[in-house]
Amino acid sequence: MDKQDTGEVMSISVKEMFPxxxxxxREMRKLTQQELAKKSGCPSIAQFETGARLPSAENxxxxxLALNVTTDNLLGMPVYNSYGQGLTNEQVETIxxxxxxxxxxx
Numbered sequence: 001m002d003k004q005d006t007g008e009v010m011s012i013s014v015k016e017m018f019p020x021x022x023x024x025x026r027e028m029r030k031l032t033q034q035e036l037a038k039k040s041g042c043p044s045i046a047q048f049e050t051g052a053r054l055p056s057a058e059n060x061x062x063x064x065l066a067l068n069v070t071t072d073n074l075l076g077m078p079v080y081n082s083y084g085q086g087l088t089n090e091q092v093e094t095i096x097x098x099x100x101x102x103x104x105x106x
Contacts, residue, residue, distance in 0.1 A: 017076030018060075019051040021089070025067045025074065028093060040066035069093065 033045040047053040
């Protein structure tokens, strides 16, 4: 049984997880750091991705909206969704991208 199923708290911190999740989400959408900075209005993408700086709550929301993910996703929270438990964040993002594609959204 994995940690998500047992209800155990993951030992990785937001400070460690956020840079990883931000970079994964950006790269999955094939955006450069500069493109994401322009789209989100947050100029410090490189610093956020290296962990040199953590964004404010307002900037986390701006980044989530620009990347079309939840703030929980960027913060590395476990995925609880309508698709069922046990899916990774990447699997949920892939499903969401497919749904948008089928709906004709970008």
